[in-house]
Structures are given as C-alpha cells and as structure tokens.
Amino acid sequence: MMINKLLLWLLCVTALFARAPATGFAADKSRPNVIFLMDDQHRWDALGVVDGAVKTPNLDALAKSGILYDQAVCQAPMCIASRNSMMFGLYPNQTGVLRNGHGMPDAQLPARPLPELFRDAGYQTAGFGKTHWGLVCGTRGFETRYIAECLENDAVMMIDDAPAAKQRYDAESKTMGPGEEDNLGYLGFTSPLPEGEHRDGWVTNKCLEFIDGEIDPERPLFLYLSFLKPHAGHNVPAGYEDRYDVNDTQYASQPPWTEDRSPHAAGVNRRDKYIDYWSKATDEQWRLMTMRYRANCTWIDDMFGRALKALQRKGVLDNAIIVFCSDHGEMLGERFYRFNKYCLYESSVRVPLVLAGSAIPEQLRGTRDHRAAELVDLYPTLLSATGIEVPQQSVGLNLLDRQKRPASFCALHEREAEAAFMWRTADHKLILRMKRRVDDDASTYTANDIIGGEFFDLVNDPQEWRDLYSAPSVHLETRERMTQELLAFLKSHHKRTNFRQRKR
Template identity: 60%
Template sequence: MEIQCTGNTNKQSDIGENDSNRPNVIFIMDDQHRWDALGKVNPQVITPTLDSLAEKGLYFSQAVCQAPMCVPSRNSIMFGLYPNQTGVFRNSGGLPDSLMPAKTMAQYFQEAGYETAGFGKTHWGKYRTSTRGFETRYVSEIDEEGAISMSSVNPAAKTRYDAEIGPMGAGEENNLGYLGFTSKLPEEDHRDGWITKKVIEYLEKRDDERPLFFYLSYMKPHAGHNVPEGYEELYDSEHIQYAEQPPWEEDRSVHAKGVNRREMYEPYWKNATEEQWKLMTMRYYANVTWIDDMMGRTLHTLRKKGLLDNAIVVYTSDHGEMLGEQYYRFNKYNLYDGSVRVPMILSGSALPDSLGINRVNDFPVENIDVMPTVLEVAGINPGIELPGQSLLGLKKRNGTFSALHERDDEAAFMWRNKEYKLILVFNRKQSAPEYTKNDIIGGEFYDLTNDPNEWYNLYDQSEFREKQEQFTVDLLDHLYKMVRFGD
C-alpha cells in the first residue's frame, strides 16, 4: 500500500516542452471526504496511501470546495469555473453538451495530445452527456454516451448492490445509511470496487506511448456506510471520538436552516446511543480506509507500469461531511468547515524541486485551483484566464469562496481564511447576478482560532465589526469579479 514516488528529474522550465518529458497527470477524487478524515491530521483515521502522498508532496490544510454538494462542485472542478460562472448551482442542475461554458479538463488534455482515461463518478447533473474529452470511460452509476457502465457489463452485480443499499433510502443518506452495516457483498460487487477492478485491468494492458491524463473518482466515503468486510476490524469503535454537540436547544444556523433533512436526522440522533454514534463514525472512517486502500492498489499499478516515473498526482474531494456536527447536522448543504473544507494533496515526481516535499501549506486554496495546476504542469495554455490559480506558484489571496444556493429565495456565500469566516445570506437574484450590501438579509461570522467548532456567531458584534466589514468588502469584490469574468 505504500507509494514510492521517485525523485523529481524535471525542472519547472522543462515541463511540457515535448512529448518525451510531458508528465503523466493523475487526478484522484473521492466523495464527501472530510478535511480531517486523514491520518496525517487525525490519528484515529487509517489512510496510509494519502499520508504517503502527503509525505512526498504538499498537503494544503486550508483547501475548500466551491459548493458543498456533488453536482455544482464537480462541474466547478472539471470546468475550472465557479458555480456562478457555470450556472450549475444545485444537485438538481446540470448542463447539456450544447451549453457547456468552457472546455473540460479532459478536453484540454485530449486536444494537447494526451491519452485521456476516466474512471468513476463525474456527476455532471440531470442531462445525459458525452464523455466530454475522455477516450476511455468507465462509469459505475450514471451513464454517459460512449461510456462503459457497470450495469451493462455486470448487471447481476449491480442488481445485488442496489438491493443491499435499498433500505438506506435516497442517496443512501437516511439514518440507516449513516449508521451502516458490514456489507455481505464482495468488493467487486460494490460500485467503487468494480471501478477499481476495471482500472487495474486497463492499466495492466495499456501500451499507449502518449502521456496519460488519468482521472479516478470514487463514490465513497459518502454514505451509505456499508463497507466490505475487513475494514471495520481495523478500528476499535469503543475508542472512536464522535461529534460533540454545541450548547444549544435548537439549530442556530442562519444560512442553512431547514436544508439538510433535519426532520429525519435530529430526532433519531438526539436519542441515539453512544454505541450508535461510535459505530456510525467508525464506519465512515472504515469507508475512508477502504477507498484509501483502493487508491493504493491503483498507484501501485501505475508505478509498476512506469507511469509515476514522471508524473504529478493531485488528490482532493468534492466536499466534506458533517457527521452530526452543528446540532445533529448530517451530509453537506451548508458552509460550515465540516462541509466546505476538503483534504487536498499535490504530489509526484514531476513537481518542481523548489516546492519541496512533506510540507504543510496553509495558504487559502480552492478546488477550482486544480485545473490551472494540472494544465501548467503539462504545459497546456488554456487560452483564457482561468479564475483559479496554479498550486505550483500561489499568489496572494485574501480568502477562499464557497456558495450555497439550496433555497429558492436565498443565496449564501462564504469568505474564509485560516483565522476567520464570514457567511452572508442574500436575497437570491433570479435575473440580475450582481449582489450588493442592500441584498444582505443575514450573516454569520466566526473566530476560527478561538472557536474552531463555529458555535459562537459574532456577526455584527462591535469587537469584530471592522474585520467583518473587510471580509464583506472582499466577498462582494469576489462576486463582482465572477460576474464579469470573460468580459
């Protein structure tokens, strides 16, 4: 499971000059992975693969997603644009191929002469799409025109898996989905297990001489917590620490009240036993460990085939998971740290020597920075000025941005750095995209240094008004620039 990344043999000035030294680009993502569900950060969690990647590269401790839900977040990552620029705001949204706002990451690499291979979840949204730049494409759940799907190749396994998760409800996110159970199915009957099997088969047979853009995206550790046998046994559930509840009598969220199925979660988990809380949390971590193990097997095969000898490896997640924090709040759909922060790692032998290894970078970074990073390392000019910035040469950034559009009448935006966080709630604009101070209808402000749990809302308190005002100016300025992007 340990990853052996070779030393860097390419200087930054050499990257992308010709086919012989263009690095392979390995982009790995999973789903609903909390920022602190990482052994490097939390000794409770077993993630040897990701820890090894971080030891050989950079771990970005303050990374955030641009929308705390799958569809807008993944569109944002793959187009390199903010949700306000893609026009994809919710999981119910999406874009047909004819209305794509820009090239996808895979299209850039395909046009630059790379072989493009994509495995696993993309979740473009409600429209059936093409593979959008992937020459080889395997999907486990949502079909794309031209992709090979689990249901077409192994329908019996897909039927068995769907039957097992049926009682977990929509999105596998009811209370049983979170409490979980040990799966009775073999790994290859699971969607992520099937994808990993196809990845290994593909890599073992691959003989293409072109540089490779490789995309691997898992559906877990998103609930349900039905991890295959062998992973729960790695944990001692008796000693698992779970979410501590704030000293409240009711939910105090200003920006996300009533958008996370509270009527289902709150009564159940208020009355859950300590054993149930520990089991739920442990099974989430066991899911994380299972995904980490499959990542390790994939990277081992890539190394065996020589594909890591000259490569960049990027890892992130589309968003986090609350796991009962903030007064029995589960899944995502909010702008608190458990949901918006993600574990981001940049590693691989093609990283410039000047970046160093085994470093923790606490600069404010975003998932939108993945696109300019991988394009720069491959020497690809996007032809437009992308709103993100390359992780290879970070410039001054005052904060990070995330957006929540889950209510019809409101929009909430976050501006965050390591010390403070501002969340502003606006009257949602249906026709005009510009937001001004006059549209603000509420807010939250947190001192993250002294209140990392975000329990004490300091919005409009005199002691923090000057800092809050500066964050407000920065957030409105960021929204203004997004509206005018591409003008």
Template identity: 50%
Template sequence: MKPDIIFLMTDQQRWDCIGLYNPAIKTPNIDKLAESGIVYNQAVCQAPMCVPSRSSMMLGLYPSQLGVRTNHGGLYDEDKLPADPLPELMRKAGYQTAGFGKTHWNHGHRNPVPPTRGFEVRSVGLSRESGHYEDGAVMMGDHDPEGLRAYGEETALYGSGEENALGYMGRTSGIPMEQHRDGWVAGQCLNFLDGGIDPDRPLFLYLSFLKPHAGFNVPQEFEDLYRLEDIPDIPQPPWEDEEGTHLSATDGVNTGSRRMYLERREAWEAMSPLERRRTTLRYYANCSWLDHYFGLVMESLERQGRLDNALIVFLSDHGEMLGERRYRFSKYCLYDSSVRVPLILSGSVIPGDKRGTVDERQAELIDLVPTLSKIAGLPRNPILPGLDLLGERKRRGTFSEFHGKGAEGLHSAPCYMWRKRDWKLIIYLSGTIEDAIERVDEAHGELYNLRTDPQEWYNVYTEAEYQPVREQLKTELLLHLASVWSRGPFFYDRHGYASLG
C-alpha cells in the same frame, strides 16, 4: 514526454479524515502522497454538494458563472459550455484520457447520447438508466448486472442518495467488494492499467469513487481495522436548535430537507454515545477502503514506470457534517466540515524542497484546471478565476456559495462565504430567490473566529468589537466577486482576452 497526471478523487470526504490530520484514521497510501508532496490545508470547494462542486472544478469556473448551483442542475448542451472541461483539455494536450467512476455531469438527463467530454476510455459504476451514461462508456449495469443488483438490494432501505438514517447507520456489508460500485470501478481501472495504456502518449488517469459518501455498508475487513472504543465522540454545541444562521434559513425553505434532518436527529438522540460512534467508525472504514484501492493503482503505475514522471492529485469534492451541530449529516451548508476538502499535489514533478510540506495558501478546487493545464503545456485561459497552485500568485481568501438543496420548489436565496485562515464571513438572505432582489436590505450575516471557535458555534457578526473585521471581509468578498464576474465566462472586447492580462 509530458508528465503523466494521476487524478484520484473521493466523494464527501472531510478535509480532516486523512491520517495526516487524524491519527485515528488509517489511510497509509494517501499519507504517502502527503509525505512526498504538498498538502493544501486551507482548500475549499466552491459549493457544498456534488454537481455544482464537480462542474465548477472540471471547468474552472464558479457555480454562479456556470449556472449550476444545486444537485438538480447541470450543463446539458455541449455547444453552450463556456470552456473546455478538464478531460477535454488533457485530450487536446496530447494525453490519453481514461476516466473511471463518478463525474456527475448530469447531462444524461436531457441528452440521449451524452458525450464523455474528453475521456477516450470510460467506465461508470452505475446503470445505463441512471442518467449518468456517457457515450461509449462501460456501465456496471451492463457489464455486471448481478453485482449492481446485489448492491442495490443491500442498500434498498437507505433512501435517496443512501442518506437517510439507515444509510448513515450502515451495516457490515454482506456482498463481495467487487460487487460494490466502487469495487467494480477499481477493478475496471486496474484492468486498464494492466493492458490499456498507450506507451506513446502521456496518461491522464481519472479515478473517482462514490464513497465515503453514505450509505455506510462497509466491507468487513475495513470495518475490522477500527475499535469502537477508539472512535471519538462528535462534539455538540451548547444550543439545542439552529437559529439565526444560513442553515436554519435553508431549513425554512426546504421542508423535505428539514424533515430528513429531524428524522436523523430523532434516531441519533435515541442512541447511546457508543452506538453513535458506529457511524463514525464506518465512515472512517470507508475512507480506508478507498485508500486501499488507491494503493493498488499506485502500485500498478509504479511497476510500469508511470510514476517516474508524474503529477498525482488527491482531493474530494466536498466534506461531510458527520453528526455535528445537533446531529447534522450530509453537506448542504457553508461550515468547514462541509466546504473544506483534502487536497494534495504529489509525484516526481514536485520540486524536492516542496515535498512533505504544507502550503497554507487560500486554495480552491477551481485552481486545478489552471494548475494541470500548465503542467500539460497548455496556454492559460484568462477568463478563469483560478490560480496555479504551484505558482507564486495567491488570493486573499476563499469563496464558496450555497443556494439551498434545490430538491423542491424555488431555490433558496443565495448564501456567500468568504474564508480566511482565522476568520469566516457568511452573507445570506432568508427565503427563496423569487423575491430576493427586493429584499437585499434584509441581509443577514455570520462571522466566526476560526482560531478560537473552529466548530463555528459562536456567531459574532453583530458584536461591535469585531466590526472592523466584518467590514474588511465584506469588502474583500465584494471586490473578489466583482473581479471574477468581470472576466466572464463570456468576455467580448475589441482586443479579445488581451485586456484581461
């Protein structure tokens, strides 16, 4: 039988917020996956926010190929999908497909009966009216309305996305864990594992939580795992204001986002250093809480022998700034704390000599579709730009794109990132997309030596001694995009896909 595929996902978990990279964080179950698998320590997402990152990951195409560039986007029409999404691929490969938790397709906003896109079993920890209902899905708002109401009351002052200053300050939660949306989702998953697995088919299990994304209303027992005195301070740059970067350019376009940043900054500057650590502590505690649920799921699968022949994936959709760069929170930028992600492949299908190793290849989340398709015995889709993470082919660098927050008015002019182990290039235009074509001669850039400046505080883009590096990275970025765009997502040739190799 084909191996089971266990897909474990968090939302907004920094690449360095697992025990492997940060001994202050308690994630024993994720650490076990790392010890018996491959850690891809250079992995990045393709856009630093939920909807474009997840759409890109689930279809294996870059955000600009899909046209989903911000959280206000989405692929709404099923007949216009450029490729099968991952759960549909798994279903076609003969897998029982069970999905628990967040997908953030956004297709419920324009489709009264949005499909599950391949999931045969589906539970979502939100209300039917949230815009995230999928046809036939069990919704927390229907199944446990009192629990969802209690959660909503506890986070009522946390603002949009639970990301205002109060949401990041958080609190010790006063409601039971099962009344949290992630607690309910974990319960639905565990109930399914106890009696819903089809013994005659391989299993594709997708478990995707909403945290450690703010708000930071954390169950007591996980907050108690940490002492405030042991939490590190978040290092701050030597400058007071962000100037001459793609982030400052975006601030100039999106006034609402800028206003929220200033509100958070004012709140954090009024705190003592010890008080600021409370937010970091609660973020760590959220990571530990979800790790606890992953452990329960793995124990259930192991009892049933479903890990004897399995590939286990752990990842997050993007990172979290967590107060860096003068008290920036959330993600919306191309710096490493936002675009780098934890990515682990583990399980019995990993060759013995690869277990417990770190792979420094330039990995991207779009690599998951070709990797899992091969595991499932599916043919390669030649229009997809991703590579098999267990194969020999490797790219020269990693790509991510950013088009502003997209919450108001016109999109920001595009920002593109090309990242290698030691260097990062960011190319951007100020202003909006409206007249960007006329202003390409006004392009700006950022260049960071990640080896000597991992915080990305010192932009050396204009320094003469780094001109060869800058021009080499520009050339690689240009030709990477040229190679990708030439493949699709739509490709018409007399010879079909044969011309793509």
C-alpha cells in the same frame, strides 16, 4: 577487422533503440502523466496525517512526499455544482450549475472540460468512476470511460458489464434510503457482498485492467479514478472495520443548544429527520456510525494504493503529477446533528487536497501549504504543470506558483429566496445571506442585497458555535473588511458566455 566488428555492433544497437517505441512516461519531462484521484464527501481531517485516528496510509504517503494544502475549500458544498466548477475551472455562478440539479448540456458548456483539454493536447485520457455532471452527456474528453452510476453516452456502465452484481448492490443499498443518506445509511453495516460487487470495487477492477494492458506508451496519460465513497451509506466491505476499535472512536460533540442555529442553511436537506434520530441515538450508534465512515475512508485509500502500485510497476509514476481531492466534506453529526453537506460550515466546505509525484518541484515536496486554496485552482494548476495553454476564462490560481488570494470563496443556493456566500481565511469566516438574484448573476449583488450573516473566529471557536455577526466585538473591523472584500469579489464575478456558442 576488430574495428569493423565494433562498428557493426554499434550500428545494430543504434537500430535497435531507433525501433524501440518512445515512451510517453518519462521521455518528455514537460509532459508528465497526470493521475487524478478523487472521492466523494471526504472530510478534510479524515486523513491519518491530520487525524491519527483515521487509517489512510497510501494517501498519507502522498501528503508526506508532496504538498498538503491544509486550507483548501470547495466552491459549492454539494456534488454536482462542485464537480462542474472544478472541471470547467469556473465558479458555480459562472457555470450556471448551482445545486444538485440539472447540469450543463454538451451543446451549452461554459468552458472546455479538463479531460477534453488533455485529450486535445495529445494525452491518452481514461476515466474511471464518478464525475456527476448532473445529466446524461458525452464522456467530455475521456477516450476510455467506465462508470457505475450517472449515465454518460459511450461509457461502459456497471449495469451492462456486471448486471447481476449491480442488481445485488442496488438491492442492498435500498435499505439505506435515497442517496444512501437516510439515518440507517449513516449507521451502516458490514456488507456481505464481495468488494467487486460494490460500485467502487468494480470501478477499481476496471482501472487495474486498463493499467495492466491498455496504456499507450506513445502518449502521456491523463488517468482519472473517482470513487462514490466515503459518502454514505456506510456499508463497508468486510475487513476494514476490523482495523478500528469502535470503543476508542470519538464522535461529534454537540453545542449547548435546544434548536438548530444555522441561519443560512436552516431546514435544508433532511434536517428534521436527522435531528429526530440522532438526538436520541445511543453512544454505541454514534461510535459505529463514525467508525464506519472512517472504515470507508480506509477502504478507499486501499483501492487508491492498489492503483498507484500498478502505475508504479508500469513506470507511469516515473514522470507524473498526482492529485488527490474530494468534492466537499461531511458534517458527520456536528453542530446540532447536522449530516452530509449543504452548508458553509468547516466540515462541509473544507476538503483534502494533495499534489504529489515526481513532477512536483523538489523544493516543494514534503511541505504543507497554508494558502487559501480552492478546487477551482486545479484546472490552471494541472494545465500549467503539463505545458498546456490555460484558457483565458479560467479563474483559479496555479497552486505550484506563489500566487495568493486574500480569502477563499464558497457559495450555497439551497434556499429559493436567498443565496449565501462565504469568505474565509484560516482565522475568520464571514457568511453573507443575500436576497437571491433571479438570474443568479453574482456580479450584480451589492450591500443593499444583504439580509443577514454569520461571522466566526475560527482560531478560538473552530466548531463555529459562537456567531459574532451581530455582537459588538473586537472583530468588528475584521468583519467589515471581509464584507467589502467579498462584495468586491462578487462584483468581478461575471457570468461566462457559453463556450460552445462562442466557438461557433
């Protein structure tokens, strides 16, 4: 009798567990959840683990528990070109998106975008915030999509969901000029608006609502949370500036020049306006501008932290890989009053890049990786880590393997008649200015196209004030070797056939 009761109890328990929904969060270790955190114009050194003057405790915790790639760079120092490169796993000259202009229509994509690959592999895909494809397009693989700016068909837009809040934010941002990047946008102010009426605040709330009630436990999750800040304007919600002492804020020192010395990026993007204003700005204005940029970073960090805590409560992080990166950096007044990006100098091209989470191999956790990492590497890295086949045309490296490249690459196409290409190691940087090809096919450039260059010893001149390109020096052999490496890299840098056309 006792045995029969025991058997009956075992059958009931077995049936109960058989009916319980399988959880995509932890059951299949080969399919970890992917949490993709991104922001805009975040300097590589604007993290507390790199510069203790910046308060980013949540991102610091990721960096300390995961892998910090401390030599990572973007492939184009501007939003649209950089983000297209990253999401398609191709270099800008291969996507055809070279500047902050028109992006690639849905019918002419050069490759399959990352969210689409995850969706088709069975992941639940949810995107919150900026992608900046550069045109009105579809959601490109996101099943759930909320976005504050840059229209995507079938996405929920802030102007439709919270029109009054969006209108109040737009009225506030008008004082900061186009792109919120005028001088007053950089100087900034404490915003009187509540966080939820800021675009990033609205996006955060939508993400938290999704985490709380819309995650599908039957599938692994690909969640993308991307903010518009710390990109100027520096209109920080109340409370975040209070975490800093403006009197202790150190800001950019200037080179001993009387005019700009940036051959590959001379005159681009508001140069005269910035120089005129900030060369006359007071010490207090410089401190406020720099402090508010950092306060923006702290605000962003706080919102990331809230999302991660909500995911942890749901069990999503029990089996997950977490990415944090930015699309490019921010000069913040360095190198003769240079602001935003649009150049190949360190604070523009270097980006914060972290891989963390329980799916990271244990031996790699809590490490710093000094390899020449690129944003284009995220495409094959995330696909490989989740067991999804990497498309053949992908050009990046798997950052969780030990693959290496001799140097990292970035390209600038801001001047009509010339292109500039960077080849960078931790010790040296070469920038070649080349007569621009009409078809922008990088594989056709040769030494005959070189019209000038810049070369820097990053160890002894991290501020890049001393251009050694034309100066006889002990670096001549290194410069020539890097020139040949860059030319060889460009030669192999073929344009990719349109993916949609190839599919047909």
